[in-house]
Amino acid sequence: MSQIRIALLAAIAIVLALASQAHAQMWNSSNGTTWNNPMSSLASTMITGNMMQQAMKDSFAQQGAQQGAQGQGQAAPSHFAIAKSDFVSSGKRIMIEPLINSLTQAPQQRADLAKGVGQVFAMYEAKVRKNNVAYAMAFMAGMAVLADKGITLTDQQGENLALALNDQLAANPAFVKASAVDRQKLYETFVTMGSLIAIFNEVGKKDAASAAAAKQFATEAYKLMGLTK
Secondary structure (H helix, E strand, C coil): CCHHHHHHHHHHHHHHHHCCCCHHHHCCHHHCCCCCCCCHHHHHHHCCHHHHHHHHHHHHHHHHHHHHHHHHCCCCCCCCCHHHHECCCCCCCCCHHHHHHCCCCCHHHHHHHHHHHHHHHHHHHHHCCCCEHHHHHHHHHHHHHHHHHCCCCCHHHHHHHHHHHHHHHHCCHHHHCCCHHHHHHHHHHHHHHHHHHHHHHHHCCCCHHHHHHHHHHHHHHHHHCCCCC
16 A cells, blocks of 8 residues: 555545644634645745646556556666655754634634644654655645546555655756755655645545635645646
């Protein structure tokens, strides 16, 4: 089972536990989810819609090529080393609090969201390559597609998307030159957004306001990836 798929299942398990909490305590739907994302500017310098679209195209092409290669006994398509999108962490979280604080002013809502995101984040890092921007972006993309389209990426699709994104990032001069801190900011933003989408999408199965919030978060995720619906 791919790392992305494992992270998705882990996120859902945590979300099911959170779903027992009162929905109103998790989110005041009147606030909406349109906000000035503190990472939008930085993300736009390194992530473009063309990059994401190409990665998605490549990820599906890779699946066909892999299947063909296996059938003929050939080697699978090559990629940049996944370490190209790694970074050395500062040792502390730097984006979860700013992102949540930008969503709501209510202390209890901030606390509930921080708890939920923190739990999903911990499980994500226990299952997926830690401190890697490509896998984090693939996780967010998978959560966005699930909430927006109701489509769950297969194991191979999730893995191929992460590899394709790594190829795109490794070839992007702005990303190559990015500091460890900026890479960490992107990484934490992508995992946080993926966590928020997963939380509200799961709770949204029984709560319309949460379902709507999940779709709004998915739209924000698309924006971070340089995409528009």
